[in-house]
Amino acid sequence: MLAAGLLLISLGIAAVLSHAPQTLAKTNGVPLATKLGGSRRDAVACQAGEAPPRDAASVRLGLFSMLGPKIALELRAGNRLLATGTRGAGWDGTDVSVPLRWLSPTASPVAASPVAICLRLDAVDSEVSFLGADSSREQALHAQGATLPGRMRIEYLRSGGAPWWSRMGTVVRNLGFGHALSGGVNALIAILLATSVIVVSSWLLLRELP
Amino acid sequence: MSAATAQDAAAPARATSRGRSRGRPRIRARIHRVPVAAVACAAVACLNATCWSIVLPPFEAPDEPAHFAYVATLAETGSLPSSNHEIFAPAEEIALAGLHFPAVFFRPAEGTISTQGEQSALEHDLALPLSRSGREAGVAATEPPLYYALQTIPYELGSGGTVLDRLALMRLLSAFFGGLTALFAYLFVREALPGEPWAWAVGGLGAALAPLLGMISGAVNPDALCFAVSAALFYLLARAFRRGLTPASSVALGAAVAIGCLTKLSFLGLVPGVLLGLLALAIRAAAASPRRALASLTAALATAAVPLLLYATLFAHDGSQQLGEISGSAGDASGGSLLHELEYVWQFYLPRLPGMTAYFHGLLTTRVLWFDGLVGLYGWLDTTFPNWVYEAALLPAAALTMLLLRALFAHRSALHDRIVEVAVYAAMTAGMLAVVGVSDYANGVPGEFREPRYLLPMIALWALALALAARGAGRRWAPAAGALIVLTSFAHDAFSLLLVVSRYYG
Numbered sequence: 001m002l003a004a005g006l007l008l009i010s011l012g013i014a015a016v017l018s019h020a021p022q023t024l025a026k027t028n029g030v031p032l033a034t035k036l037g038g039s040r041r042d043a044v045a046c047q048a049g050e051a052p053p054r055d056a057a058s059v060r061l062g063l064f065s066m067l068g069p070k071i072a073l074e075l076r077a078g079n080r081l082l083a084t085g086t087r088g089a090g091w092d093g094t095d096v097s098v099p100l101r102w103l104s105p106t107a108s109p110v111a112a113s114p115v116a117i118c119l120r121l122d123a124v125d126s127e128v129s130f131l132g133a134d135s136s137r138e139q140a141l142h143a144q145g146a147t148l149p150g151r152m153r154i155e156y157l158r159s160g161g162a163p164w165w166s167r168m169g170t171v172v173r174n175l176g177f178g179h180a181l182s183g184g185v186n187a188l189i190a191i192l193l194a195t196s197v198i199v200v201s202s203w204l205l206l207r208e209l210p
Numbered sequence: 211m212s213a214a215t216a217q218d219a220a221a222p223a224r225a226t227s228r229g230r231s232r233g234r235p236r237i238r239a240r241i242h243r244v245p246v247a248a249v250a251c252a253a254v255a256c257l258n259a260t261c262w263s264i265v266l267p268p269f270e271a272p273d274e275p276a277h278f279a280y281v282a283t284l285a286e287t288g289s290l291p292s293s294n295h296e297i298f299a300p301a302e303e304i305a306l307a308g309l310h311f312p313a314v315f316f317r318p319a320e321g322t323i324s325t326q327g328e329q330s331a332l333e334h335d336l337a338l339p340l341s342r343s344g345r346e347a348g349v350a351a352t353e354p355p356l357y358y359a360l361q362t363i364p365y366e367l368g369s370g371g372t373v374l375d376r377l378a379l380m381r382l383l384s385a386f387f388g389g390l391t392a393l394f395a396y397l398f399v400r401e402a403l404p405g406e407p408w409a410w411a412v413g414g415l416g417a418a419l420a421p422l423l424g425m426i427s428g429a430v431n432p433d434a435l436c437f438a439v440s441a442a443l444f445y446l447l448a449r450a451f452r453r454g455l456t457p458a459s460s461v462a463l464g465a466a467v468a469i470g471c472l473t474k475l476s477f478l479g480l481v482p483g484v485l486l487g488l489l490a491l492a493i494r495a496a497a498a499s500p501r502r503a504l505a506s507l508t509a510a511l512a513t514a515a516v517p518l519l520l521y522a523t524l525f526a527h528d529g530s531q532q533l534g535e536i537s538g539s540a541g542d543a544s545g546g547s548l549l550h551e552l553e554y555v556w557q558f559y560l561p562r563l564p565g566m567t568a569y570f571h572g573l574l575t576t577r578v579l580w581f582d583g584l585v586g587l588y589g590w591l592d593t594t595f596p597n598w599v600y601e602a603a604l605l606p607a608a609a610l611t612m613l614l615l616r617a618l619f620a621h622r623s624a625l626h627d628r629i630v631e632v633a634v635y636a637a638m639t640a641g642m643l644a645v646v647g648v649s650d651y652a653n654g655v656p657g658e659f660r661e662p663r664y665l666l667p668m669i670a671l672w673a674l675a676l677a678l679a680a681r682g683a684g685r686r687w688a689p690a691a692g693a694l695i696v697l698t699s700f701a702h703d704a705f706s707l708l709l710v711v712s713r714y715y716g
Contacts (some may be wrong), residue, residue, distance in 0.1 A: 001693050002693055003691060003698070005693065005694065005697035006697070008697075009697065009704060010703045012701065012705070013704065013705075013708065016705070016708060021712065021716065023367060024319075032317075035694070052514065059652075060319060064316070066363070066655050066656075066657050067570075067655075067656055067657025067658075068656050069571075069572060070572050070573075076563065088573070088578070088597070089571075089572045089573035089578065090573050090578035090579065090582065091594075092314040092316075092591055092592070092660075093317070093318060093590070093592040094316050094317045094318075094592075096315055096321045097322075122571075123571030123572025124571070124653055125569070125570055125571055125572075125656045125657065125659050126656045126658075127655075128564055130495070143595070143704055149344070155319065164712065164716070168716055170324075170715070170716070171711060171712075171715045171716060172361035173324075174213070174322065174323075174324045174714075175264075175265075176323065176329075176714050177322065177323045177324060177325075177326075177328065177329045177332075177709075178267055178268060178308075178309050178322050178323045178329065178332060178372060178374075179268065179330075179376040179378070180268075180371070180372070180375045180377070180378035181378075182329065182333075182489055186264055189264055190261055190264045190265055190707075192430035193257050193258075193261035193264065194261050194704070196257050197257050197258050197261065197700075197703075198256055198420075198700070200250055200253055200254050200257065201254050201415055201418075201419065201696065201700060202246055203250070204250045204251070204411050204415060205411065205415070205692075205693055205696055206712055207247070207248055207411075208407070208408050208410070208691055209408050209411070209412075209689040209693055210689050
């Protein structure tokens, strides 16, 4: 049973590593430089002049909250609804991502750009800040009927690409930066420690369980 | 009591007499009596936390820059931080800048530094002869000093190295405390379920492999010691309920309370439950010898009170941050309506009841804040699994709950016999939850204290729940269920580590 369980976990890890993570396809070029404004109650905010790529699978919004509300998002080209997305309440931090659902395969956002992104914040308990950079009034984010002093940063993520295992070299290299020990030794130590955790746990289970 | 239980209960007594007859010093004999399995659980937790300490980038655990600054202030100046502002010593500030800390924390899209140029710049900055002294420790400034005082040992050991060297050594001490947490969780399960030796390892390993314990014990954070001393407290109470209150166990209980209170303010939440337990134990002991019971109770209270009074006396004169925080919190809490506060704390953990004012709209706090948080919320609460993982986790959680309920129902008579003990653990849990909930209410920013690590002082109860759930599978399947529970815990830990690796280094 123990061997079967460990094998199953190994297969799970292999499956995860075969999965290709979403990667950054494009940003709207706005840096996360300043807080444009905030809302402590339910709000609707819209930003025009966006050009999402055709294969965007989700968007990452320049929002910050300690206890984020539910987000309902729409991408529109004029009056035409191109895509929707929702994210449940309870997120926190910056860069909240919202998966997109394109309404039809032909709803090509590139052809239809410029696109307006509207988000509705429902059941706000903790302040939500809009993050971005100052801009002209025409390009700025509109929230609750008011024009904020700049544009919100928005990133577009796409699916597919290279699987995790193809990034192993990068991960090992990056683990060697910014630590007390430099280089590949950090990855080696982490693997040895994880292996020893498995060995000691398995030994104990075999010893103790009837 | 079953034959196995009686046999098990007698074993330590026999071991004691053997130990004495060989003339070993008492403490050494006690250490030799710690079961190998408990030591193995401690080793697993310690190794796991050390692994987390390597994988988690420096300062990317909750409030780690502030905790490091507290230790640096204590080590470099010999005094406690005098300010809760967040401008740290130049040596720490330059390390944070070199690691691009402001751009990474709370920003799940941003990884750590990833080029040789950035690494070279960091190494250059770390080598600069900058001051290590500061007076500010951010949010940590309000915490009592015991954990930080202990951390000055690895800090000094690494004084010839860089900030990152010292931080790495300090994280190792936290990992040691993680090992102690698992050790005491095992011992607690052993006292609580004396007739099921195989289940002790299930509980102990379940605690040792908890990824949240690994992350916090792999970082510089007083919670690491708080978890260990809380688990020790649960163990000592269970031991006293099973074997009776003695002067020695009373002193140990008092010492654990004192250590906990000098480690983290939120530990105070456990104290009312402990007092209730001491009272119940003393009443029980008084039936045999009122004088001995009174002496034991006095010993426990005095052992707990003397270090705390000393601390209060020493620091009352300089208007320290620590005492300020206690009085400040009390003032804030008393400022609002008690009913609203109770309603808020209830909804912080549980679904709103009819008639209550709504404080959390659009989310079920039990599920979103606590269940999801325990499933996976790492780094600065900015590292999460994809949504489907939290949905999928409901399945094993439901199975565990059903097995646990089945075990409790099957052994309801034993539960009834130990109802006072159960009430004490419930009071300790309620006290801890109340302290965290009231802090969130007083803070004024809903959800800022939503961190699941605040539940880990009850990790011994989690270990017991896992052991009971295994037992709930019935005599025939219980060992298999136990193995499955440990394997699930291991998978949870492994995938959590992979998540953190992907977030920072991918």
